Amino acid sequence: MAMILVIEVLRKILFTKEEKEAGKKEFFEIFKILEGELGDKPYFGGETFGFVDLSLIPYYSWFYAMETFGEFNIEAECPKIVAWAKRCLQKETVAKTLPDQKKAY
Numbered sequence: 059m060a061m062i063l064v065i066e067v068l069r070k071i072l073f074t075k076e077e078k079e080a081g082k083k084e085f086f087e088i089f090k091i092l093e094g095e096l097g098d099k100p101y102f103g104g105e106t107f108g109f110v111d112l113s114l115i116p117y118y119s120w121f122y123a124m125e126t127f128g129e130f131n132i133e134a135e136c137p138k139i140v141a142w143a144k145r146c147l148q149k150e151t152v153a154k155t156l157p158d159q160k161k162a163y
Contacts, residue, residue: 089136118143122159
C-alpha cells in the first residue's frame, strides 16, 4: 500500500511547482512512517532480511531519479531508510539483482 502511494507521489514531483512541493511532503510523510516501523532494527523483520525488505528494496534503485527530479535529498530527510538500503545491498543476492541508480535514472 505504501509503495502505491510513493508511485502516486512521484507523478506529482514531475509536474508543477505546487504539485512538486505537495509530492515531496507526501513522499517524506510515507518514508517517515517507514522509518518509524524500521526503528533501530537492521531490517524491517528484525535481525534478518525478510519479505518486507525484499518488497521495498527495489525502490532504492529509483532514489537518485527521485532526488534529481524532486530536487531533494532522501538521506538528509530519512537517514534510517538509506542506511537500511545500504545494509540490504551488502547482501550479494540483492546487490546482484538491483539496477544501478544512475542507470535507472
